[in-house]
Amino acid sequence: MSIKIVPQEELSQNQATQVPALLFSNFDKLYLHRRERFAELAKKDHPLQTYFAFLANLAKVQQRALQDCTLQTFSSENIQSTYPLDCHHWQLGQDWLRIARYILQNIEAASEEMTTLLATLNASGDVVLLEKATALLKAPKAATQAGEALLLWAALSVYWRKMANAISHNAVKESGANLQHCPVCHSDPVASVVHIGQNQGLRYLHCALCETQWNVVRTQCTHCEQGGKINYYSLDSEFSAIRAETCGDCQHYLKIFYLEKDPNIDVMADDIATLWLDIEMANLGLENEGLNPYFFITETTDDI
Numbered sequence: 001m002s003i004k005i006v007p008q009e010e011l012s013q014n015q016a017t018q019v020p021a022l023l024f025s026n027f028d029k030l031y032l033h034r035r036e037r038f039a040e041l042a043k044k045d046h047p048l049q050t051y052f053a054f055l056a057n058l059a060k061v062q063q064r065a066l067q068d069c070t071l072q073t074f075s076s077e078n079i080q081s082t083y084p085l086d087c088h089h090w091q092l093g094q095d096w097l098r099i100a101r102y103i104l105q106n107i108e109a110a111s112e113e114m115t116t117l118l119a120t121l122n123a124s125g126d127v128v129l130l131e132k133a134t135a136l137l138k139a140p141k142a143a144t145q146a147g148e149a150l151l152l153w154a155a156l157s158v159y160w161r162k163m164a165n166a167i168s169h170n171a172v173k174e175s176g177a178n179l180q181h182c183p184v185c186h187s188d189p190v191a192s193v194v195h196i197g198q199n200q201g202l203r204y205l206h207c208a209l210c211e212t213q214w215n216v217v218r219t220q221c222t223h224c225e226q227g228g229k230i231n232y233y234s235l236d237s238e239f240s241a242i243r244a245e246t247c248g249d250c251q252h253y254l255k256i257f258y259l260e261k262d263p264n265i266d267v268m269a270d271d272i273a274t275l276w277l278d279i280e281m282a283n284l285g286l287e288n289e290g291l292n293p294y295f296f297i298t299e300t301t302d303d304i
Contacts, residue, residue, distance in 0.1 A: 002175040003183035003214055004081040005168050021173035022183065023204055023213040027165050030211060031063035037266035041273050048272065054110035055269070055294055058154055061106045065158045069099045076167045085163050085185040087137045087156075087209055092130050100129055100155035107151070117147045140188070140208075146296040153209075153293035160185055160210035179216050180223060180289075182207035188291040190267050191255040192222060192245070203256070206267045208291040221247035222254050223289045232256075235277050241265060242274050244281050253281050254289045268294050 003021045038056035042049045073095050104122050109115040121129070133152045136143055143149035164184055171183070181188060187209035194203050204213035205222060220227045222245075229248030234240035241261030246253040255277065257265050272295045278288060
């Protein structure tokens, strides 16, 4: 592992002034900004505008869950320095269930299929919900029911976001290798972001689960870590705010967002809004390294 969480007292003066290895999302504004972005997209002439309106409502409920649901059993004591909130080995319990029930009971259905799905999930016992969520964490790209995965992950994300807020936010970057997954929770990235302001020009990958961002050098494949065959594609121009960074070595790609071109971008929302770019990449035979939990690609997507 190349990025480790450390207590404040273990940071040397030199490490404290280096490029931030991790950026933690704004606890109070993350879902509020996402709601605004989805609502803005819903007003545009887009094939998914009805779905964007539903996702704006989901983000609103997630923000309320983030504020209203407390973690009664989580303790940051004895947290490991590498993958401290490792989703592949985490034992879900009552804290997550409270968040899941809250979201399931407060979200407004946008279709008859969603109404039926919500009724089924709300009627499910705790054991069933825990089993479904655990299976989703272990293999999110193998999800077979898009609507179910969307709702369960919405609760998982709030839960992991709350835990990430409770652990140390100090980290050291030991090397630039082995950074394909989130150093906090071990989940996949959605996309990468090139920042402005204090971190001008620095590239960070954005986690699909806890929404932490971690620093990875530019012009290096985020999947195989090679840099000799990197190319960039966009739907309009070479100066687009959203591009696909492709690797000719491993045949993978990941979208990259340039905040200097559009500071209002939300990684999750704008990733979905540019699905045509994904289609073009698929036509080139490239595989998407990213995971967007607001749009699970399954064989049955009519339940959302």
